[in-house]
Amino acid sequence: MGKWSNLPVHASRVYFILIILQIPFFRIPCRSGMCTSPIHVTSSQLVASDVFPVVAVKTLLYPGAVFNDLIYNMSIPSWNNILGMYNLTDIKGASAMPDLQRLEVLAGSYFSVAGALIGLLKPQRMSMFGTLLIVWGLVKEGLLGKPVNTDPTKSVYVYPTMLIAVLCAFSSVKYNFQKAATAKPAPRPIAKPLKSSKKSKLR
Template sequence: MVKLSDLPIHASRLFFLLIILQIPFFRIPCRSGMCTTPIHVTSSQLVANDIFPVAAIKALLYPGAVFNDLIYKMSVPSWNDVLNKYNLTDIKGATAMPDLQRLEVLAGSYFSVAGAFIGLLKPQRMSMFGTLLIIWGLVKEGLLGKPVNTDPTRSVYVYPTMLVAVLCAFSSVKYNFQKAAKKPPPRPLAKPLKSSKKSKLK
């Protein structure tokens, strides 16, 4: 049985698996086409802007590519074809408008991916902050219609796994309930200085 004190650790590990194995959270237009995971959104930006070496981006994408191909194709993808698999080979000249219109999802994806790795070392709030940004971006487009999308094939969709990610992100935050419930110590009464009038009267 999982102890309440160990819940943030287990939640952080589960959130990391959801991120690194690229379990679909949403479907949203991005620079490389349609992105379904925070890693896909993040990788499309990293490749387009030449921020990280290509080998580092492949290492980020490869675990999820292996996991998905083993499930759906019963095969292992080639290391050299990872970028091509995610349509990331020719996106440097692609328009950045889809990503700029969805800055909340883009920023939330960055925070979610970084929080997933940092959470393995120490549970923190970055994953929760990232998922909240993603949810706000999806809600803004789904309910408020910003940006306006007239193509039904590129409509925003949220998978049920998004709820699991939100629960893991919130559970990974370590709350100190004992410290919050503990009453603050009483403040010491101020004593008059010896040089004051009150002390002279005594």
């Protein structure tokens, strides 16, 4: 069991990298257009609802923006243009219907981003819970066709990296199998007759 003891820590770090660098997990319609990662979904909702300061949202988006710009454009994006890159400048007037139709993906994205950040300090179940919510939302739309989508350019797509995210999310949960296997129920106390009872007097 010793070699597996650090698995949750390493899995949490990999999951954090996948989330913060905005590795595409899926492609779904959202308030800002088409979102491909939990941070995209979360940021569009945060900017539209004014729950967090814009600076906090830009800080969340910037590492992934730098990573993607270095890969595809060999450049570093401007801090002031981050919201424009993700189509978040005029999002407050956009329709909230895409997010409301996919509440599982929206809630799962919140939990995934929060779980990735908290998991750096201590591995926990939030990442797993968020990832399962996202998977269920995608499965519900893909298999059950809810909500119904008639536009092929806005069809839902799941990338193979989603499987890596699921594996990391489950591996980040710390299970103590050894303790569970060796745990024994506490022995029941044996009732002894009181000294003043008839049984004790007969003895």
